[in-house]
Amino acid sequence: GQNIDQPTEMTATEGAIVQINCTYQTSGFNGLFWYQQHAGEAPTFLSYNVLDGLEEKGRFSSFLSRSKGYSYLLLKELQMKDSASYLCAVNDYKLSFGAGTTVTVRA
Amino acid sequence: NAGVMQNPRHLVRRRGQEARLRCSPMKGHSHVYWYRQLPEEGLKFMVYLQKENIIDESGMPKERFSAEFPKEGPSILRIQQVVRGDSAAYFCASSPQRGQGHTGELFFGEGSRLTVL
Numbered sequence: 353g354q355n356i357d358q359p360t361e362m363t364a365t366e367g368a369i370v371q372i373n374c375t376y377q378t379s380g381f382n383g384l385f386w387y388q389q390h391a392g393e394a395p396t397f398l399s400y401n402v403l404d405g406l407e408e409k410g411r412f413s414s415f416l417s418r419s420k421g422y423s424y425l426l427l428k429e430l431q432m433k434d435s436a437s438y439l440c441a442v443n444d445y446k447l448s449f450g451a452g453t454t455v456t457v458r459a
Numbered sequence: 460n461a462g463v464m465q466n467p468r469h470l471v472r473r474r475g476q477e478a479r480l481r482c483s484p485m486k487g488h489s490h491v492y493w494y495r496q497l498p499e500e501g502l503k504f505m506v507y508l509q510k511e512n513i514i515d516e517s518g519m520p521k522e523r524f525s526a527e528f529p530k531e532g533p534s535i536l537r538i539q540q541v542v543r544g545d546s547a548a549y550f551c552a553s554s555p556q557r558g559q560g561h562t563g564e565l566f567f568g569e570g571s572r573l574t575v576l
Contacts, residue, residue: 383562394463394550394567395502402562439501443563446492446515447552451501 354378356450358440363456364430372425372438372453380444386414386425387439389452395439399425430457461486463568464533465551471574478538478545480571484553491534492552492565493526502550508534541575548572 355377364370376384383402387395401407401416401423413426427434437452464483472478484491490509494502504518508528519526523541528534538545549572552565 385564394569396567397564400562400564441502445563446504446507447563447565448504449494449502 354442354444354448356440356442356448358438358450358453360451361454361456363458366430366432366457366459368430370427370430370455372427372440372455374423374425374440374450376421376423376440376442376450378442378444378448381418382443382445384414384416384423385441385443385447386412386423387441387449389437389439391436398438427455432457432459463488463551463553463566465549465568465571467571468569469572469574471576472541473576474542475540478541478573480536480538480549480551480573481533482536482551482553482568483533484551485566487555488553488566489556490554491528492554493534493536494550494552496548496550496570498547505536538573541573543575546573546575 358374385400386398388398389395399414401414406415411428416423435457437454439452440450441447463485466481492507493505495505496502506519506526507515511530523539525537548570550570551568554565555561
């Protein structure tokens with residue numbers, strides 16, 4: 353079966369940094385995705401890791417350790433518009449999602 | 460807009476009625492996935508289809524739910540005899556054919572929100 357864990361909620365201040373951790377135990381692995389979902393909207397792609405290491409994309413970075421079954425999404429210079437749910441998903445020929453982490457950015 | 464198109468965006472049904480949700484994948488995409496999302500919860504995989512084929516339906520409830528992706532036209536998720544517990548957002552996603560350097564990224568539609576009274 354699939355087991356993908358991430359914290360339920362996180363709160364941070366505008367301009368700060370927040371790190372969202374994700375641990376996974378899945379039957380297969382062909383990459384890990386992070387998606388952003390604003391309330392009532394469709395999930396949108398943020399990042400993809402298939403090899404160990406850090407992928408940087410502007411204010412967002414994602415890290416993967418396959419041996420540890422661990423990833424994190426790093427959000428820098430937080431803005432109010434970053435308040436959303438962040439979904440960790442593992443690709444084992446279909447995407448299996450964690451429950452999501454709701455990030456609230458406060459002024 | 461060549462994105463994933465879902466309709467209706469909102470659907471209200473009474474218990475016992477049928478709900479039909481439609482999804483047209485992005486142009487050039489031949490794989491369709493349906494996910495269900497309950498309030499405050501993550502996306503739960505339901506079914507994965509290609510044209511005229513169900514590839515994986517391991518997430519579909521055994522009764523009342525069915526899905527198809529015909530040769531022509533959109534993919535349909537059908538829920539018969541709806542119950543209150545079926546109230547949720549149903550998201551469709553599509554991807555290109557595998558093996559073409561594709562990472563497995565899914566492109567999501569805006570979702571269909573079903574409310575069962």
